[in-house]
Amino acid sequence: MVKAAKTAAAVAAFAAAFACGGASAADARMSIIPAPREMKQMPGECRLKGDPKVEKSASIPPEGYELSVRPDGVTIRCSSAAGEFYARATLAQIERYDRRTRRKIYPCVEIKDFPEFKWRGILVDTARHFLGKTAILRVIDEMAQYKFNVLQIHFTDEEAWTLEIPGFPELAGQGSVRGRSGFVYGEGLQPFRYSAKDIKDIVEYAAARHVKVVPEIEMPGHFGAALRAYPSMKCKCPGGGKVLCIGNPEAVRFAEEVLDRVCEMFPSDVIHFGGDECTRKYWKDCPACQALVKREGLKGVEELQPWLTRRLVEHLAKKGRRAIGWDEIFMSSKWEKWDEFKKAGGDSFNPLLPKTTMGMCWRPWGAGALAANKGYEIVRCPTSHCYFDLRQGLAEDPFPYLGKGVTPLSKVYSLDILEGVAPEARANVAGGQCCNWGEFTIGIVDLEWKLWPRALALSEVLWTHPDPAKRDFAEFSKRAAVHRRRLLSRHVNCAPLK
Numbered sequence: 001m002v003k004a005a006k007t008a009a010a011v012a013a014f015a016a017a018f019a020c021g022g023a024s025a026a027d028a029r030m031s032i033i034p035a036p037r038e039m040k041q042m043p044g045e046c047r048l049k050g051d052p053k054v055e056k057s058a059s060i061p062p063e064g065y066e067l068s069v070r071p072d073g074v075t076i077r078c079s080s081a082a083g084e085f086y087a088r089a090t091l092a093q094i095e096r097y098d099r100r101t102r103r104k105i106y107p108c109v110e111i112k113d114f115p116e117f118k119w120r121g122i123l124v125d126t127a128r129h130f131l132g133k134t135a136i137l138r139v140i141d142e143m144a145q146y147k148f149n150v151l152q153i154h155f156t157d158e159e160a161w162t163l164e165i166p167g168f169p170e171l172a173g174q175g176s177v178r179g180r181s182g183f184v185y186g187e188g189l190q191p192f193r194y195s196a197k198d199i200k201d202i203v204e205y206a207a208a209r210h211v212k213v214v215p216e217i218e219m220p221g222h223f224g225a226a227l228r229a230y231p232s233m234k235c236k237c238p239g240g241g242k243v244l245c246i247g248n249p250e251a252v253r254f255a256e257e258v259l260d261r262v263c264e265m266f267p268s269d270v271i272h273f274g275g276d277e278c279t280r281k282y283w284k285d286c287p288a289c290q291a292l293v294k295r296e297g298l299k300g301v302e303e304l305q306p307w308l309t310r311r312l313v314e315h316l317a318k319k320g321r322r323a324i325g326w327d328e329i330f331m332s333s334k335w336e337k338w339d340e341f342k343k344a345g346g347d348s349f350n351p352l353l354p355k356t357t358m359g360m361c362w363r364p365w366g367a368g369a370l371a372a373n374k375g376y377e378i379v380r381c382p383t384s385h386c387y388f389d390l391r392q393g394l395a396e397d398p399f400p401y402l403g404k405g406v407t408p409l410s411k412v413y414s415l416d417i418l419e420g421v422a423p424e425a426r427a428n429v430a431g432g433q434c435c436n437w438g439e440f441t442i443g444i445v446d447l448e449w450k451l452w453p454r455a456l457a458l459s460e461v462l463w464t465h466p467d468p469a470k471r472d473f474a475e476f477s478k479r480a481a482v483h484r485r486r487l488l489s490r491h492v493n494c495a496p497l498k
Helices: 002-018 081-093 133-145 196-208 224-229 249-265 287-296 301-318 338-348 367-373 409-413 423-428 444-451 454-463 473-489
Strands: 038-048 053-056 065-070 073-078 096-098 103-113 119-125 150-154 212-219 270-274 322-326 358-361 378-380 429-436
Touching: 038 065, 038 073, 065 081, 073 081, 081 103, 081 133, 119 133, 119 454, 133 150, 133 196, 133 444, 150 429, 196 212, 196 249, 212 249, 249 270, 249 301, 270 301, 287 301, 301 322, 358 367, 367 378, 367 423, 409 454, 409 473, 423 429, 429 444, 429 454, 444 454, 454 473
Parallel strands: 053 073, 119 150, 119 429, 150 212, 212 270, 270 322, 322 358, 358 378, 378 429
Antiparallel strands: 038 103, 065 073, 065 103, 096 103
């Protein structure tokens, strides 16, 4: 009952916060992002006092809803609490409020709607520049308005380990102290971390808004912060590197125990274990890693990461969790360079990788399509369309970005999330997400500027329009302009459309 009450309170607060406060009956369609699948607008208005009527119907898809607004009242039909929530989100977007009569006013419409993809995500990076709990909750509020349902938090990297792990106090002690300087507006060497209470608050707040929080704990590469806290987990070779020593049984148990604690903190059925950009050179000079190669009958150190990946995937499965990792987890041991992997095509996949493993595919040239066609479930986030730490192509932009790439609003809206995927394998595409990496994102002000309005375009791609040929960017831009004004009115630092 307490959880239900919290959810109901969240829905009520959501509707109050996101009511458009100005849509007329003539422009109801122009008020909605993402666009509904089916919508018929009729003459007249409904002046509602009280709450809509809610009816349950098992025939409506999960997260889907039917919304009927007639002069005599509003009816929501759905099969789940998420469907009701998204119906209310749409209703809030077309609402006007008459302060004189204290009535909510809606144009008369009939809407049938459901999402195309089950994974509609946003990634934020707290390891490069820390985002406090308040900032995370603010992101969740805006996500929910536009029907995103997954928040991936990049808690760990070379620079910092920002998540307190019970039993490993040094991780968020030494590990959360920044290991290098030179960032724009750098905060200096101060510890930043999320406590268990912070995580509980974030997870509950997100759940009430039907957002799943997926933690990302990077391993075996991008592990520098953890190794500052526990240097015994390094390879025993000159330099030691910034990678987990896979040949050290204590280090592998450490990785598994950290994931155990993460599973206790996060109810998500999916746990992200990283797996990207891991150099093998330190393993080549490490006696412990060489000994493991011989002991396990591996062909060389190039098989160490596939060996560890399978072990971590199986370990998480025992906890009832599904593992997800970046593109690199798909690489067969014999392919160390991406251009070679690309040329090898379908024969290049890691034979040790269980088919239950999910892949998060950031390579724009089609690694995701290869994985989906091989039977793996994937989430697509290509750098070309979904990396929001790249420039927006704006005439005036005060914020720094990573690299020289440009991803304007129009490019995000052109994303073909099914590109290269065979028709029979399209069910393997769980969805997509945008990623904002934190090297040059300092806090909530520039994070919002980089997310919005580009995330508006991605929300519609993932909810309504998987086929780019069925999208109309000019029409979308008119609706995006309406929503930019609303975001600004809510004090969200939304960038211009162009």
